[in-house]
Amino acid sequence: MSELRTQNHNSKAKNDLKYRCYYYSIETIKFLGSLIKNDVNKVIVNQLLRSATSIGANIVEAKASSSRRDFIKFYDIALKSANESKYWFGLLRDATEADKTKINSxxxxxxEISKMLASSLMTLKGRKS
Structure with a gap:
């Protein structure tokens, strides 16, 4: 990727939640695909794959929703999926031999995605202080 394209990608990804979640999903899928295949990893990988990719999918659903209420509902689900993903990443880091540096990243x-979602939800629900 050229330096200019990389800068544009990084700038856009940092500020655009949908775009950022898409690339987060790709990085998660690639990482999970690289793990050793065993019974323990299989359970964690399946759960993490569902929750991590659900974040972006729910943001896309929110953007296509027909009402503010539905939009908020999909953002709520995305935030819950992000929180669930943190749990599964923590288990993967602490209970397996997977690459701790990549997991921490x-x-x-x-x-960061969770914080962006929480901030958006507070604004949407009118509870921003």
């Missing part, structure tokens, strides 16, 4: 991105 993905956990950090999950945390």
């Amino acid at each position: 993905l956990l950090q991105e999950t945390e």
Whole structure:
């Protein structure tokens, strides 16, 4: 990827939640696909794959919703999925031999996405202080 395209990608990804979640999902899928296949990893990987990719999917659903209420509902679900993903990443980090550095990086991105969703929800619900 050219330097200019990389800068544009990074700038857009940092500020655009939908775009950022899409690339977060891709990074998560690639990482999970690289893990050793065993019974323990299989359970965690399946749960994490569902919850991590659900974040972006619910944001896309929110953007296509027909009402403010539905929009908020999909953002609520996305936030719950992000919180669930943090749990599964923590288990994967602490209970397996998976790459801790990569997991911590993905956990950090999950945390940042969670904060963006929570902030958006507070604004949408009129509870921003």
